[in-house]
Amino acid sequence: MLFDLQPKRRREDLYDREEELREFFEAVELGETLVLLLGIRRLGKSSLLNVALSESEKPFSKIDVRSLYFTHGSIPQELLARKLLEGLLKSLKGTDKVRVELMKALSRIKGVRVSGLQVEFDEKPDLAELLEKLDSWAEKTERRVIIAFDEAQYLRLSGIRYDGLIAYAVDNLPNLTFVLTGSEVGMLHDFIGLDNPKKPLFGRYAREITLKRFSREQSRDFLRRGFDELGVKVQEEEIERVVERLDGIVGWLTLYGYLRGIRKLSEKDALDELFERAKALVLDEISTLTRYSTRYWYILKAISLGNDSWSSIKEYVEFKAGKINDAKFSGLLKNLVKYGYLEKTEDGYSIPDPVVKEVIKK
């Protein structure tokens, strides 16, 4: 169902993204070891990743790094190792023979105990060694193993040098493919350091698949199909109005479809509730930043009100929050771009998500 709010898992529930899926499979078939799925929040990265993994027919493990980080407050190696191996075993659930082989291979690693789909460690696991063992198993059984970190930039906050570990694996373990998704594209780039000469992955090739928002036509078609699926009749004029307001962000279109088509709210109530929920979500998402400096908030506010140049934004922020020196101000702007809340083009700064913009403007 197109209007299901959960990240999609099955191809039939995923609207389009054919080209992105094709690229993903191509990268895996070619034996590429690093794939990045990029794009701002709610464009469908997790959905694309789920569908790609479920259709790839390779053993895989997917780790939701953001939720792991927020549940545990950090990401210790042991936890990551356990999630990784348990995910892998689970992905092989339907294919008993292969799973038994993998369980045997894992049991031969010192300190690792496997029972059913559960993995425990007698001593602190060495992740590099684990990955090496997985790589040899993959090579021997001619099965590429896919390891996916959803919202991988959160690995950065764990205090452990996971960037170095991933770099090592990408360079030295040819039978593993790492897939990293990131809504904070700049943070993810920083973390893996593809363009930082001081980092281990500098200058390496990565397959970058960047999700774009739907075109107007796609957005309209998405809504029509979703409503058709539910047997709900919606006027063309309503579809026009909604697409005009939500643009091509599939997450918002899906939420609208859910509120209107499943919850059966009127157009007005559905939009009101959507913006209500969006407000709570967005405030929560930027709270880590705004807690650090209220100026982040004023920058976003300034831009939502139509200021797009460096100096007009700064003027607004200084009016609200007092003097700030140029370098510091530029630093804040840069961070907002890194975190995906702002886009910078030759026309100046803008908020890429119209719903986020509207929520901040109010």
Ligand code: ADP
């Ligand atoms: P992201 O990981 O980029 O934040 P999600 O995959 O969580 O995005 O998707 C956000 C919302 O949009 C979810 O409700 C999901 O079901 C829906 N969605 C995302 N991509 C698609 C798609 N291609 N077709 C249908 N629904 C989608």
Ligand code: MG
């Ligand atoms: Mg996601």
